[in-house]
Amino acid sequence: MSPGVAWAWLSCWAIGAALVLLGWPREHWRRDGVLIPGLGLAAGLGLTSVVYTASSFLPSEQRLLATALIEGMALLGLGLALRRKSDARPFAPVERAAPSPAPRGELTWLACFVVVQAAVVASVVAYRMYQADPHGGWDAWAIWNLQARVFFRTEGDWPEVMQHAQLAWAHGDYPRAVPASVARLWMWAGAEPAGIAAGVSASFAGATVLIVGGVIASLRSPLVAWVSVFILISLPGFVLAAPNAHADLPLGCFFAGAGASALLGWQTPAARGPLVLAGLMTGLAAWTKNEGLLFCVVFTAVCATQAWRLGRARSGGGFALGLAIALVPTVLHKVLWAPSNDVMTGIGSRGWEQVTDLSRHVMIGSAFLRDAVGFTGWAYALYPVMLLACLAPPWRARLRAGEGSMLPVVGLMALGYYTVFLISPHDLRWHLDSALVRLFLQLAPLAIIGWALLLPRLPKRPTAKPRVRKRVVLAFVALNAAVATVVFATLSGQLRRGELAAETLAGTRVVAALAGDSWHGTESDGRARWTWSRGTADVLLHAERAGAVVTLSFDTRSLQPRAIRVTTEGRELWRGDAGTEFTTVELPPLVLGAGVTTLRIETNAPAVAESSDPTARALAFVVHEARLN
């Protein structure tokens, strides 16, 4: 990481954190010490993206100076204001109901240990995802990173570029928080490394984890906070999205930030800062994706209702102020530069017909049920256990001011998404398949906050909590490090992309790997691995040293009967037929030299389409669960 990029990251975090601290009751800085950095990172990325967008109209050689000046002045101003706040005596004591005391220290330590090990696995998986797709998934490079390149590569004329009809599919109407954040860091780097886009995405993921853990720790207990964080980071959908440079995770971060700030604001009536911050986060959600505009409507309605219920109408003014400020860039973008939105302009006269079409309701409803589980990526669903946890005794009232609002916000957002699908002009099946999973991912962090607040408050410890010795902390850290090392080593021993099998034989590592373009990507369900070929294809056997005797075997089948022949250097090793049922191919022992030995797997018939879909793959034969002995 270059010094410029490091400075850019730290300065954006510092600006955001300073702003949050300024608005936060001083008495709660320590108690909310996990939440504040999370909110600060999210707010910093959002606000500096606005500054960059404003400076993007300047020629590139002036942009860095202008951005640095504005951000520098902001940092200075916020720092001075913060210093005054730190030195000033509090106006009036700002009270908030204390969270539940840690019920059992051992459980909390155990939860922390589990989260650390889960974080090791999650981090490795996220990094692998980045290595496989450095530019991110389809929408990441086709929309968000493409828009970041338009910002970075133009000389102030990016609106003209995005207005071209040929770029309609790049959605120039989408808000600019993510591409502007990426382009800003590219500006400081002086180049376009793909890792920066992944880093912005991962930063939002990290901020989300801090926000979810921090708000639950402040409102409930460290134990429940660790459990909430664990559910989030063990969600495969969340982990795989972390480096993926889409805008759904940043949007979910702003949803969670708005929710967290509002929850704490409702519980500290004397302090207005948290609700101003909630409004700011809500507005920044609209600056991130169009779904953020729906969130503005829903969350404003919920906050207004809450203010009325609590008899604190004036606190609504703080929320409105934050929202109004944060909506300015979105409104300017939509009015001045954005082309029209494809969904909104395509509704037309068919809208009402679609609303009353029962088949659309059935398709959308079943997709919602399917993807409410599917978006998680779980092999083993956690929903039943999460529900059981909510039903745990004691069954007395659990929710304080406003805590019951988060799940209704999630529900109303889901209803809004349902309505958009209902009136969408696009092919409904395509629209649901391409978008719904990501919409649920946006709502997941806020839903986890809402779930955690439904849990019962655990009984207080009968005796005072003893002070934890330094020796115990060090032993805990050492244990975590030792187990994490073993976990990491085990993960490193797993097969890599392109590898069919790997073994250490006669003291040398032997790898069987795919070669050339004749293979489709390797697939896995977590238990078995298989790869389909496009026709005759090669497999490489790589040995670090000469002398290893290896036997390669695998199971094969085909969509239609065909003959298969395996040769090396013109010598036939195996011949047989592959049908629709699995056939085991076991090659005779081979003595390998150091380096690569190529095996050719030939077939006598062309590949066959796997379905009638025009985009279906053409498949010849499969190599399933390859083994080296």
Add this chain to the structure above:
Amino acid sequence: MSLFALLSRAWLPLCFGALAVLGLANLWQTSRVVAGTGPFSPSDPVAEVDRRLEPVRQSLLARGVREPVGFVATEHGAPQSAAWTELYYKSQYAMIPVVLDPAYERCEWILSVDAGAGMLLTARFEPVEPFASGVALWRRRAP
């Protein structure tokens, strides 16, 4: 302590324990599905197109070309097919802010991404600059 009291105390910790086991199993399963990158791993196709077309983008910027540039690919399926569309989108990502136009007949400049485009273009366009891997820049012939 009664059974109910015992159950009440153990309920939530047992739920948390179950969540931990299931969650870790989910993560481990995911680690087996999402494999790491090694010496035999295929390269990223988006990065491949980026590398191939970067010299073309620089050439067009140096020539001061601001209008949309036609896009021709003849070895990736029929125009508008899934494979062709994917290549077009990746090429556009590489070439931005140069805008690529699939309706190449109306363009002054043409980017062809494979060697087979010559037969299609030589009647009305002349080659201006060849690049590696069959990529070439063409310009409309003077009438």
